[in-house]
Amino acid sequence: MSDLVWLSMAELGHMISTKEISPLEVVRAHLDRIAALDGGLRAFITVCADGALQAARAAETDLMAGKVAGPLHGVPWAPKDLYATKGIRTTGGSKILAESIPSEDATVVSRLSRAGAVVLGKLNMHEFAYGPEGLNAHYGDARNPWDRNAHRIAGGSSSGSGVAVAAGLAPGSLGSDTGGSIRIPASLCGITGLKPTYGRVSRAGVLPLSWSMDHVGPMTRTARDCALILGAIAGYDPADPTTSVLPVPDYAAALGGEVRGLRVGLLRAHFTDVAAPEVRAAIEAAARRLELAGAVVDEVNLTQVIHVAAASSAIVASEAVAYHAGWMRARAQDYQPDVRERLRIGAFVSGAHYVRAQQARALVRREVDDALAKRDVLLAPATPIAAPAVGERDTTLGDGPSDVRSALIRLTRPFNFSGHPCCAAPCGFTAGGLPIGLQVVGRPFDEATVLRVVDAYQRLTDWHTRRPEPA
């Protein structure tokens, strides 16, 4: 199998621009690996081999003519299957949209195409992004590549993105994150995933789950690759009225520095302290590693996050029902059972509950802002547990028993609620060889500092360079 599949997007882009390798060679290497492994991994819903090869040839022609679109010129990637892709079916992981072929690209897809990146195909996901396990009854369950024997969840909802990037089927992806759907699979699959600030990246052309909680962002193997993708997709979009007009910094240029003097708050109560013992130890070790490198680490407690579960349930449930009501009436039997049940339950949230939940949002946001007024970033586990087996329903956290679903979203959802940027990245492995993920939280629109911290951590450690050996 070609080593090209393990190069980062930054490395691929550099080697393509200097003509050490050709876009065609790179795309073929990834298509070969997809053909060899995806039957078992189920990362892709649709593979676009012909389109990818055609785009790679065009990138090569441009390159030979001296036209390089940018650092992602000729570099392959694959979006979660809820991004509209012109002429390529966009299912949302559903039977309902199985034959839906958009006539336009989502804004971020067209921005990446303009940057020269090449779409390999569309990635598996929890149906309509409504589940943190990443399971899909219609297209098969994506399989976590870190366990050859047991079928473990990849985490969701962007499960295919987590698996494809971890297993070398694609060097990068775009996921979406409503309660942790970028950071949960990043944590469980051992990759790097960034949820930007609400309003930093356009959601136009992305199937919604919950308008006020949805974020879109990159999933890659390094912070540097997240920076490259974010630089290409971020910024105001007239098609998404929630996008900010704040200028987009050069995220990649902000990397490479030290963390000396940076103030890091280790989130204790309701975060690190509720994680499983191996996860807690890995997060504490990551904090110590940053401290050794010169960061100033202290401990911080967020108390208002106890309201997040109730308030975000009211918001997500209401907004999801508003989007799905028509199909819930006409095509209820076409939903997979867990999603249908979740949608139906959501129909009983009142308008007063919804507004009260949006009020609670202000309380939580203010508390996170206050914690970040004295610190540059906050540190926490991304998930309190490593990847559970498919079908595992219950687990035990530091504060008692929990169902797996609630445990998976517990540490990520507060920052969908508050809107702050966060990046998940690997920081260790369990004794059983499963990845453990940390989460770095930053100030609104300060993705540059978040990525700088994760990049520095990745230059100090080698967790992100470990590779699974999928069956």
Add this chain to the structure above:
Amino acid sequence: MLAPMEIPVETLRRLARLGGFAWTDAELEAIRPGVQRLLETLERLETLPLDGVEPTTQYRLL
């Protein structure tokens, strides 16, 4: 805060119809425990000090 009551299927049926959903009693019975849990969770929102707090969905954008 009132103690949560068990919701009869009849009530669920009426509420669902108000929302435009004509679910069968069997379908409503299947989701009843989940609705009960959700409403108990939402009760917690009633205890929050939210007087004078404006609902927020996003940052003020320049």
